[in-house]
Amino acid sequence: MTSSNFVSVSIQNLVKTYGNFQALRGVSLDIRAGEFVSILGPSGSGKTTMLQIIGGFARPTSGRVFFGNNDVTLLPPQKRDIGVVFQSYALFPHLSVAENIAFPLRARNISGAECKALVEKALDTVELGGYGERAISKLSGGQRQRVALARAIVFQPRLILMDEPLSALDKNLRETMQMELRNLHARLGATIVYVTHDQREALTMSDRVAVMSNGRIVQIDEPRTLYSSPVDHFVASFVGESTLVPVKRLGARQVALGDVVLNTASDVAQAQDIFIAIQSETLLPCSAAETEADSNYIQGTVRDLVFQGESLKASLELAGGTEIGFRIPSHRYNHLTLPQPGETVRLKLHVEDTIVVPANREVG
Numbered sequence: 001m002t003s004s005n006f007v008s009v010s011i012q013n014l015v016k017t018y019g020n021f022q023a024l025r026g027v028s029l030d031i032r033a034g035e036f037v038s039i040l041g042p043s044g045s046g047k048t049t050m051l052q053i054i055g056g057f058a059r060p061t062s063g064r065v066f067f068g069n070n071d072v073t074l075l076p077p078q079k080r081d082i083g084v085v086f087q088s089y090a091l092f093p094h095l096s097v098a099e100n101i102a103f104p105l106r107a108r109n110i111s112g113a114e115c116k117a118l119v120e121k122a123l124d125t126v127e128l129g130g131y132g133e134r135a136i137s138k139l140s141g142g143q144r145q146r147v148a149l150a151r152a153i154v155f156q157p158r159l160i161l162m163d164e165p166l167s168a169l170d171k172n173l174r175e176t177m178q179m180e181l182r183n184l185h186a187r188l189g190a191t192i193v194y195v196t197h198d199q200r201e202a203l204t205m206s207d208r209v210a211v212m213s214n215g216r217i218v219q220i221d222e223p224r225t226l227y228s229s230p231v232d233h234f235v236a237s238f239v240g241e242s243t244l245v246p247v248k249r250l251g252a253r254q255v256a257l258g259d260v261v262l263n264t265a266s267d268v269a270q271a272q273d274i275f276i277a278i279q280s281e282t283l284l285p286c287s288a289a290e291t292e293a294d295s296n297y298i299q300g301t302v303r304d305l306v307f308q309g310e311s312l313k314a315s316l317e318l319a320g321g322t323e324i325g326f327r328i329p330s331h332r333y334n335h336l337t338l339p340q341p342g343e344t345v346r347l348k349l350h351v352e353d354t355i356v357v358p359a360n361r362e363v364g
Helices: 045-053 097-107 111-126 141-153 170-189 199-205 223-229 234-240 332-337
Strands: 009-018 021-031 034-039 060-068 081-085 159-163 191-194 208-213 216-221 242-251 254-257 260-263 272-278 283-286 295-309 310-319 323-329 342-352 356-358
Touching: 009 045, 009 295, 021 045, 021 216, 045 111, 045 159, 045 191, 060 170, 097 111, 097 141, 111 141, 111 170, 111 223, 111 283, 141 159, 159 170, 170 199, 170 272, 191 199, 199 223, 208 223, 208 234, 216 223, 216 234, 216 310, 234 242, 234 356, 242 323, 242 356, 254 332, 283 323, 310 342
Parallel strands: 034 191, 034 208, 081 159, 159 191
Antiparallel strands: 009 021, 009 060, 208 216, 242 254, 242 272, 254 260, 272 356, 283 342, 295 310, 295 342, 310 323
8 A cells, every 4th residue: 555545533522322322421532643553441431432433334423533634423324435344254155265355356346357456465464365265264363353354455445444453352362363463554554443341452552552441541652651551440440450449648749549659650639539550560579678769658468369370469568458469470580589378568559560540530
């Protein structure tokens, strides 16, 4: 694809109601041409409804959708020049791989040698060269997913919409396909809008991630920013593996967790209710004598210790009864030195990883 194939998407104040239920509540979002944006949120947050409206499969109660400078709000899906990959793949079982991929081409009156060449190119792009004559029933789950991708890109759409296309795959294959989708986007350059409830998936593949809750976009940022600087309690609890513990604001960059004073790298919100988001992977066991100016220190009793393959997950009870989790890599040294249940452990938390957030906020 060339830069002329890219298209920006502008969603302006979308509202969608079903009877008394408001699925979208004034959502606005600008997606740059050639950008990979994931819409992340729990079930019922409105992410699939927004994707359906972008694709023309549903109409908003109010609000507008623009592709570039063109208002496409009332345009049907077949006139939007979009490729779509559904959660179920929606392949035709009675057609071969090549016939499935050629379907959108034939709908556009492309046939013969040109159709064959485009199908072969799409197959090569998803690394299924030579699979054209195979029956869909003879393919694995990952291969079917690639066929669905090939069908979505074969006519070189300016925009590709994906609705949880990896959710039916097992963990290892899902992680492999995440990297393949990321690499495919780098090769194609098309604008991609991807819906998922899996935060690791969104962080892995996206240029930016929009987090949705109750029909609103709560935060949209690059993955690293979203992870390290969540805007509120909801985002902090949904992105990453965090324990949210109430704290008291002591100053612009200082809070109290019980009797422990913690310093932060950014200003603490002047909100009535604030929390520290303790991410399990940012805590490190340390000696009782260690003191570093750029770290905070927390002490507690180990209540549980679980081996989870690549890492060890421990539950630590702080003074006052609050439990937090910490995780460290699973290697020989840690197996030998990690405190056991019932023992006291001291953990350090870098100031940059000391994340304090306000209670959930209402944003559009």
